[in-house]
Amino acid sequence: MASLTIEGLRKEFDRGTIVAVDDLDLEVEDGEFVTVVGPSGCGKTTTLRMIAGLEKPTEGSIYLGDDDVTSQSARERDIAMVFQNYALYPHKTVYQNMAFGLRMSTDLTKAERKEKVQWAAEMMGIEELLDQKPDELSGGQKQRVALGRAIVREPKVFLFDEPLSNLDAKLRTTMRAEIQQLQDELGITAVYVTHDQEEAMTMGDRIVILRDGELQQVGKPTAVYDKPANEFVGGFVGSPSMNFVDITARTSGDSLVLTDGDDFRFSLSPEYAANIDVVDGQDAVLGIRPEDVYTADPGEDGIETIVEVVEPVGSDNYLYLDIGPEFIARVSADIKPTMGERIEITFDESKIRLFDQETGASLLHYTDVPETPAPEA
Numbered sequence: 577m578a579s580l581t582i583e584g585l586r587k588e589f590d591r592g593t594i595v596a597v598d599d600l601d602l603e604v605e606d607g608e609f610v611t612v613v614g615p616s617g618c619g620k621t622t623t624l625r626m627i628a629g630l631e632k633p634t635e636g637s638i639y640l641g642d643d644d645v646t647s648q649s650a651r652e653r654d655i656a657m658v659f660q661n662y663a664l665y666p667h668k669t670v671y672q673n674m675a676f677g678l679r680m681s682t683d684l685t686k687a688e689r690k691e692k693v694q695w696a697a698e699m700m701g702i703e704e705l706l707d708q709k710p711d712e713l714s715g716g717q718k719q720r721v722a723l724g725r726a727i728v729r730e731p732k733v734f735l736f737d738e739p740l741s742n743l744d745a746k747l748r749t750t751m752r753a754e755i756q757q758l759q760d761e762l763g764i765t766a767v768y769v770t771h772d773q774e775e776a777m778t779m780g781d782r783i784v785i786l787r788d789g790e791l792q793q794v795g796k797p798t799a800v801y802d803k804p805a806n807e808f809v810g811g812f813v814g815s816p817s818m819n820f821v822d823i824t825a826r827t828s829g830d831s832l833v834l835t836d837g838d839d840f841r842f843s844l845s846p847e848y849a850a851n852i853d854v855v856d857g858q859d860a861v862l863g864i865r866p867e868d869v870y871t872a873d874p875g876e877d878g879i880e881t882i883v884e885v886v887e888p889v890g891s892d893n894y895l896y897l898d899i900g901p902e903f904i905a906r907v908s909a910d911i912k913p914t915m916g917e918r919i920e921i922t923f924d925e926s927k928i929r930l931f932d933q934e935t936g937a938s939l940l941h942y943t944d945v946p947e948t949p950a951p952e953a
């Protein structure tokens with residue numbers, strides 16, 4: 577395995593009218609599993625294809641370990657890619673599909689190739705399928721074969737392009753766990769593209785968030801969740817999404833009052849306000865996650881709101897409140913207000929996030945965002 581470094585990567589299409597990837601820098605440590613997530617068209621696949629050597633960058637460099645591979649063809653790069661549509665040869669058996677890459681790119685003997693395919697097939701639990709053709713297999717089995725075919729080559733880096741999107745929800749969960757287990761066992765360096773933020777959060781050692789070809793944030797899933805660099809990341813990561821309220825910040829001595837000019841009014845202590853970069857009267861966007869919204873205790877000074885919808889989701893209830901276009905409180909299932917009921921809510925101030933209304937950038941200084949430590953060798 578090897579580390580992967582991307583420097584100033586840019587990809588233009590249609591003579592520069594489309595910028596699919598814009599000045600992307602990324603370092604993936606040896607043995608690290610990095611997930612790349614973002615909305616449709618944000619440049620995930622194009623990034624992956626450039627790393628694989630299937631697309632030529634307009635600008636920038638790609639390194640495998642210390643080797644600059646930017647001008648190498650896909651075949652020359654020691655990288656394996658697993659696709660959403662499996663990309664298996666339909667007329668070859670599972671064995672032939674898995675052995676084919678080895679035959680083309682190594683000078684292993686037939687016996688050595690057989691041994692390797694056997695090893696990868698065992699790893700993926702598909703020994704029984706080696707004589708079958710792809711159209712005799714289920715979606716999950718096909719994806720196991722595609723993974724086995726990638727493993728067998730023992731590449732320096734694995735690239736995954738939405739490999740689980742064609743599978744049903746249950747199988748997706750199983751395969752996620754299998755890929756993670758595989759990573760533990762083989763210590764693979766991987767870049768895994770998905771549009772599913774939950775998948776990205778659960779699988780990645782670190783998560784990369786793209787939007788319109790531009791990097792928004794890179795970090796451990798917990799860091800990205802707790803300390804979003806901007807409003808987009810805050811809203812993209814987590815389900816249900818972070819709530820946003822347009823507010824005006826008013827200084828009051830050393831503390832700060834955040835209000836929408838109506839019922840929404842929350843005071844921050846001087847200690848917390850000291851971390852925030854706003855001036856008196858500045859408009860901003862307050863962010864608070866649904867699980868960080870509480871119903872106020874009797875006598876506690878809460879924000880008055882009306883419950884529009886109560887949605888039970890098993891252990892919790894989602895309360896849709898009449899604050900802004902959509903505002904959800906995730907409360908425990910034993911809190912069951914009726915529709916139309918007036919309740920008071922409050923927050924722990926340390927959970928409040930604040931963003932610039934124009935740029936979306938965080939106005940809160942996250943002084944202690946932990947850096948991802950390099951994985952152990």
Ligand code: ATP
Pocket residue numbers: 589590594595596614615616617618619620621622623771
């Ligand atoms: P999705 O999740 O929908 O697969 P993505 O994040 O993988 O999207 P890309 O496929 O990388 O996004 O596309 C990024 C942008 O580049 C899009 O605007 C897309 O239309 C454009 N694009 C990609 N490939 C080409 C191409 N060959 N020619 C022209 N434009 C392209």
